[in-house]
Amino acid sequence: MPNVPQWQAPSGLANIWLPYTQMQTAPTPLTVVGSAGCRLKLADGRELIDGISSWWTACHGYSHPHIRAAVEQQLAALPHVMFAGLVHEPALRLAQRLAALLPGDLERVFFTESGSVAVEVALKMAIQYWRNRGQAAKKRIVYFRHAYHGDTFATMALCDPEEGMHALFAGSMPDQLMAELPSNESLRRAFDLLLATHRERLAAVIIEPLVQGAGGMKMHDAATLAFIAESCRRHGVLLIADEIMTGFGRSGRMFAWEEAAGLTDIVPDIVCLSKALTGGTLPLAATVARRHVFEGFLSDDPAAALMHGPTYMANALACAAANASLDIFECEPRLQQVAAIEAQLRTELESCRALPGVADVRVKGAIGVVELAGAIDLQALRGRFSELGVWLRPFANVVYLMPPFVIAPGELGILTAAVRTVLAERTLKAP
Ligand SMILES: *Cc1c(COP(=O)(O)O)cnc(C)c1O
Numbered sequence: 001m002p003n004v005p006q007w008q009a010p011s012g013l014a015n016i017w018l019p020y021t022q023m024q025t026a027p028t029p030l031t032v033v034g035s036a037g038c039r040l041k042l043a044d045g046r047e048l049i050d051g052i053s054s055w056w057t058a059c060h061g062y063s064h065p066h067i068r069a070a071v072e073q074q075l076a077a078l079p080h081v082m083f084a085g086l087v088h089e090p091a092l093r094l095a096q097r098l099a100a101l102l103p104g105d106l107e108r109v110f111f112t113e114s115g116s117v118a119v120e121v122a123l124k125m126a127i128q129y130w131r132n133r134g135q136a137a138k139k140r141i142v143y144f145r146h147a148y149h150g151d152t153f154a155t156m157a158l159c160d161p162e163e164g165m166h167a168l169f170a171g172s173m174p175d176q177l178m179a180e181l182p183s184n185e186s187l188r189r190a191f192d193l194l195l196a197t198h199r200e201r202l203a204a205v206i207i208e209p210l211v212q213g214a215g216g217m218k219m220h221d222a223a224t225l226a227f228i229a230e231s232c233r234r235h236g237v238l239l240i241a242d243e244i245m246t247g248f249g250r251s252g253r254m255f256a257w258e259e260a261a262g263l264t265d266i267v268p269d270i271v272c273l274s275k276a277l278t279g280g281t282l283p284l285a286a287t288v289a290r291r292h293v294f295e296g297f298l299s300d301d302p303a304a305a306l307m308h309g310p311t312y313m314a315n316a317l318a319c320a321a322a323n324a325s326l327d328i329f330e331c332e333p334r335l336q337q338v339a340a341i342e343a344q345l346r347t348e349l350e351s352c353r354a355l356p357g358v359a360d361v362r363v364k365g366a367i368g369v370v371e372l373a374g375a376i377d378l379q380a381l382r383g384r385f386s387e388l389g390v391w392l393r394p395f396a397n398v399v400y401l402m403p404p405f406v407i408a409p410g411e412l413g414i415l416t417a418a419v420r421t422v423l424a425e426r427t428l429k430a431p
Helices: 011-015 065-077 089-101 115-132 185-201 222-235 256-260 291-295 316-331 334-354 378-387 409-429
Strands: 032-036 039-042 047-050 106-112 140-144 177-179 202-207 238-242 270-273 285-290 358-364 367-372 398-401
Touching (some): 089 316, 106 115, 106 291, 115 202, 115 270, 115 285, 115 291, 140 185, 177 185, 185 202, 185 222, 222 238, 222 256, 334 367, 334 409, 378 409, 398 409
Parallel strands (some): 140 177, 238 270
Antiparallel strands (some): 032 039
16 A cells, blocks of 8 residues: 555554454454545544445534534433333434324334344344234244344344354254345245245235345345235235334435335334434433334233343434434435435446446445446455555445545545545456
């Protein structure tokens, strides 16, 4: 790396274990000392434009003054209190606002601290819902190829069997049913047959609406969602929409499911939210259930209650941050910004299609994806991007952009140019 002063690693690095990282060969991680707008300030003085919003969370960019003020005010009043037998205003207000934003009677909010746990809670809701109705055999889950729903054991079992960790943990995970996304007529018949055949043992189908994220950044249309919803209703299977990545504007609407609303009146029974919920400031997740799911737990029997309760659930600081993030959606033009980002990504990424080794270019909302035909040298690509002053983290065979919605056209242009440059260089080096 020419011209880059070598940053002296703080000694604490010897005590850190990084995620998804082969620690023997990984380069020294970059130390971040500050962030503002779309930029990360590094300890060595450099700045990187963040093209992936810190794992898809920082939708308003970094250090938005309104979120900061809300968290500071909450810190002075009540940073945290256990959420059993006790409640607090930020959580009540947030639950009410999420219920108002989500379609139909999605109105009961269970707060947790991470996306994986929000999905775990959705699975518990679905399985216990049927159990409470005397249908304890309905406990299997249908998921889709290229899905990603989290890293815990129950959620790993719902991730793409090839992209995910199935091989590594085979035998330790529940056995679930994988389906192909029903995106054409014959796949629709096959999907409907799958539900018809297994309906007596199926609790739920889980889907990331419109864009499947960490399992390969694949996209599908709203008609596919509407078909899945109708098939679930026909066969008496609950539908879980995992909007952890797509929620809060990323797909172009506040929630991706809204795009299916013109095609079907069916609303998912359970929705999972996290990632951008607090605008990328504090960990928080929510599992939101429709009225009939909630009512399935009302009984004289204490054991029919939902059996879950994380220590830090509904953390008041995180709820205050989420309320502040929703305020910003109300008074700043986020969805218009997403539409502008979508148009710019379409124009500027299109030229990547002509590069050898590029299999596909696709864009949805503030998500731009260049899929490559073969495996990529991730370490080399990631290092090259930071040399160019951008923070991008390609995985598997995709290079993708998910910038903060407040990104300026000039900054977004730097990101798309970096993608073109690095992919063109890679082509030059290819044998
Ligand atoms: C990130 C993600 C999760 C897991 O969330 P964590 O907070 O990392 O546990 C689950 N589902 C989807 C669609 C995600 O993008």
